[in-house]
Amino acid sequence: MKKPKVISRKAEWKPVTLEGGFTDLDGLIGIEELVDYSVDTGKKSENPLKRKGTVVEDEIPKTKKRKTKAKKAQKKSSNEFHVEDIDKSMTDDEKRTKKPKISPQSSSIDEKTEPFDNSALLPWTNICVPEELSRPLVEMGFESPTEIQRLCIPAAIKGRRDILGAAETGSGKTLAFGLPMIYGIMKNLEKDVPNSDGDDGSEFESDLEDNEKDIGCVKVSNLGLDRPQGDQNRLYGLVVTPTRELAIQIRDHIYAAVKYTPVKVAVIVGGMSIDKQQRLLRKRPHIVIGTPGRLWELISTGDQHLANVRQIKFLAIDETDRMIERDHYPELRSLLECINVDESLVAQRQNFVFSATLTLTHDAPKYLKKRRRKMKNLTVEQKLQNLIDLVGMKNYKIVDVTQKSGVAQKLKEAKISCTFEEKDFYLFYLLSLYRERTLVFCNSISAVRRLASLLTALGRPPLPLHANMQQRQRLKNLDKFKTSDDGILLATDVAARGLDIPAVKNVIHYQVPRTSEGYVHRSGRTARAEKDGLTILLVEPAELKFYTRICLTLKREKDLTEFPIDMQALANVKERVKLGREIDSLALRLKKQRSETGWLDKAAEEMDIIIDDELRDREMDQDQIASIRRALNTKKRQLEKLSAKSIGRPTASAAATVETKKPIVKIAKPKFFKKKNQPTKVK
Ligand SMILES: Nc1ncnc2c1ncn2[C@@H]1O[C@H](COP(=O)(O)OP(=O)(O)OP(=O)(O)O)[C@@H](O)[C@H]1O
Numbered sequence: 001m002k003k004p005k006v007i008s009r010k011a012e013w014k015p016v017t018l019e020g021g022f023t024d025l026d027g028l029i030g031i032e033e034l035v036d037y038s039v040d041t042g043k044k045s046e047n048p049l050k051r052k053g054t055v056v057e058d059e060i061p062k063t064k065k066r067k068t069k070a071k072k073a074q075k076k077s078s079n080e081f082h083v084e085d086i087d088k089s090m091t092d093d094e095k096r097t098k099k100p101k102i103s104p105q106s107s108s109i110d111e112k113t114e115p116f117d118n119s120a121l122l123p124w125t126n127i128c129v130p131e132e133l134s135r136p137l138v139e140m141g142f143e144s145p146t147e148i149q150r151l152c153i154p155a156a157i158k159g160r161r162d163i164l165g166a167a168e169t170g171s172g173k174t175l176a177f178g179l180p181m182i183y184g185i186m187k188n189l190e191k192d193v194p195n196s197d198g199d200d201g202s203e204f205e206s207d208l209e210d211n212e213k214d215i216g217c218v219k220v221s222n223l224g225l226d227r228p229q230g231d232q233n234r235l236y237g238l239v240v241t242p243t244r245e246l247a248i249q250i251r252d253h254i255y256a257a258v259k260y261t262p263v264k265v266a267v268i269v270g271g272m273s274i275d276k277q278q279r280l281l282r283k284r285p286h287i288v289i290g291t292p293g294r295l296w297e298l299i300s301t302g303d304q305h306l307a308n309v310r311q312i313k314f315l316a317i318d319e320t321d322r323m324i325e326r327d328h329y330p331e332l333r334s335l336l337e338c339i340n341v342d343e344s345l346v347a348q349r350q351n352f353v354f355s356a357t358l359t360l361t362h363d364a365p366k367y368l369k370k371r372r373r374k375m376k377n378l379t380v381e382q383k384l385q386n387l388i389d390l391v392g393m394k395n396y397k398i399v400d401v402t403q404k405s406g407v408a409q410k411l412k413e414a415k416i417s418c419t420f421e422e423k424d425f426y427l428f429y430l431l432s433l434y435r436e437r438t439l440v441f442c443n444s445i446s447a448v449r450r451l452a453s454l455l456t457a458l459g460r461p462p463l464p465l466h467a468n469m470q471q472r473q474r475l476k477n478l479d480k481f482k483t484s485d486d487g488i489l490l491a492t493d494v495a496a497r498g499l500d501i502p503a504v505k506n507v508i509h510y511q512v513p514r515t516s517e518g519y520v521h522r523s524g525r526t527a528r529a530e531k532d533g534l535t536i537l538l539v540e541p542a543e544l545k546f547y548t549r550i551c552l553t554l555k556r557e558k559d560l561t562e563f564p565i566d567m568q569a570l571a572n573v574k575e576r577v578k579l580g581r582e583i584d585s586l587a588l589r590l591k592k593q594r595s596e597t598g599w600l601d602k603a604a605e606e607m608d609i610i611i612d613d614e615l616r617d618r619e620m621d622q623d624q625i626a627s628i629r630r631a632l633n634t635k636k637r638q639l640e641k642l643s644a645k646s647i648g649r650p651t652a653s654a655a656a657t658v659e660t661k662k663p664i665v666k667i668a669k670p671k672f673f674k675k676k677n678q679p680t681k682v683k
Pocket of ligand 1: 167173525
């Protein structure tokens with residue numbers, strides 16, 4: 001293959017004006033841009049962004065050749081940081097999606113090897129995002145900022161405003177706070193460059209000498225060398241999120257954006273080895289993303305890196321509303337109290353508070369109302385004021401671009417009115433007829449466990465996700481779900497907020513969420529980033545009051561569309577589910593009886609011997625076991641026979657079914673918000 005060549009004879013340097021960019025960078029006299037050069041790739045009219053292996057050799061020889069020892073050492077240590085941070089604690093999916101093994105420090109734009117059409121960066125540089133941050137975004141295919149990004153980023157970068165941001169799920173809120181935070185840290189790192197006495201300083205000076213005037217296609221003149229001594233490796237930014245999976249995801253988003261900057265990122269979450277996380281913190285990341293519990297644990301036990309948490313310059317609290325609610329996340333309150341002690345430090349900190357439901361209020365939960373009789377429901381203004389006071393926000397800007405409906409614009413919503421007992425039938429119906437990536441939410445861990453067992457017996461095994469699972473297993477299941485086109489993630493609300501799983505087609509609420517926020521966040525796992533998606537509520541009579549409240553809070557004028565059901569297919573499903581239930585309960589009986597022979601296990605444990613299943617069975621009532629086994633096998637055979645037949649007309653997409661608005665059979669006609677005529681609950 002013909003090797004690409006740079007033809008740079010025509011190249012010229014031209015002064016550039018950066019809008020809101022590096023204008024107040026110490027000692028900066030001017031920035032010049034390499035213009036009018038061309039690259040010969042051997043192909044005509046190729047998109048310059050897509051070119052691979054093109055080297056701008058002629059223009060950046062010094063930068064490439066004059067790598068100092070110090071810089072190499074820095075590159076090595078920073079690689080180690082990511083090896084530790086990402087490789088060892090990584091799940092399969094993280095390994096797959098992780099970036100090439102270059103540390104952000106080793107990959108500055110000056111070292112980039114590909115030519116780049118800088119005009120592609122304009123939508124980003126126009127909102128004050130510098131080139132180092134714009135370029136990875138464009139490389140990832142993010143052509144322009146989303147609305148929330150467009151409204152928040154300039155105010156945060158140029159105006160240094162605190163931001164309270166509300167926008168629909170999947171609208172890019174992570175980068176709306178992530179980019180200003182990274183930008184701010186870059187600026188701090190530039191200011192905090194130590195003089196030549198310090199290790200970091202000497203490295204930095206060498207870099208400047210190396211680059212002298214050329215940094216890739218951008219020329220920086222006389223960057224100040226007389227800056228005050230500072231700390232290049234301190235903690236600058238903290239991002240707090242409610243769940244571990246979300247923290248890891250935010251780490252990935254931020255890590256992708258810091259590709260051409262020296263900013264280091266780490267994630268600190270519960271359920272993982274604390275020693276490993278302490279080791280991570282010893283690498284002194286600039287941004288730490290974590291869950292409140294583990295963060296507070298490490299702060300309270302005196303971790304050295306987190307010891308200057310009071311001096312952080314940037315704080316982001318993602319998916320805030322619930323985290324801030326009284327009695328939820330007491331560690332977050334402790335953390336906020338801790339960092340808000342010193343007024344002068346609080347004044348120097350920039351704060352970001354983001355959620356899709358920031359400007360949504362709901363009834364206080366019953367248990368709280370019982371405890372505090374006088375507790376009233378908050379207005380939006382009161383809710384925001386509480387947040388502002390608690391976080392210690394000062395010069396804040398509220399950006400609310402949420403829709404009237406409260407949910408993502410492209411989300412289709414439907415419901416199925418049914419009895420308590422029928423829920424299993426409808427769930428299996430949906431999962432059998434629409435073999436699409438589907439997330440099923442339950443309100444409790446016990447419901448997840450029961451359904452996981454039933455669906456497995458029925459031959460449609462889901463991937464469970466709840467708080468009582470081992471963290472490693474949680475991440476593994478999430479990984480598997482992301483790669484399975486017709487996978488089912490069966491989760492509690494631990495998966496409700498923030499998770500950005502690609503191409504989730506349907507969200508099924510097996511049980512109605514107890515708050516409107518819950519409904520918005522759960523449903524927001526689909527229809528993300530302008531994609532289509534469907535959310536279906538299974539509503540039984542006892543849940544009508546919750547359903548009603550959600551509709552009222554979200555100002556719905558009409559009842560949600562009833563999801564169309566093919567009654568013949570439903571009848572086929574019923575037969576199978578009944579058999580599945582029987583199989584499940586027989587298997588459970590067998591298991592229980594086995595555990596009643598606990599004495600045998602105890603004795604074995606004392607004697608330090610292992611007993612096998614057969615020996616255990618021999619100790620049980622043989623007749624009883626045999627009859628359970630026989631029944632179990634018979635039912636399994638019956639189910640196998642049934643499963644060989646088709647349930648009904650295979651349908652491509654559940655969302656398309658709703659779109660037709662021509663239900664095959666209407667299953668019930670509940671009057672909007674009326675309990676009358678509803679089927680009674682059958683146990
Ligand atoms: N400017 C952009 N252009 C295209 N895609 C983007 C852009 N910004 C973010 N994205 C992508 O959109 C998806 C949703 O972003 P993100 O997870 O930040 O949404 P969110 O608003 O925080 O959602 P939630 O409220 O559910 O937490 C991600 O896959 C992200 O990479």
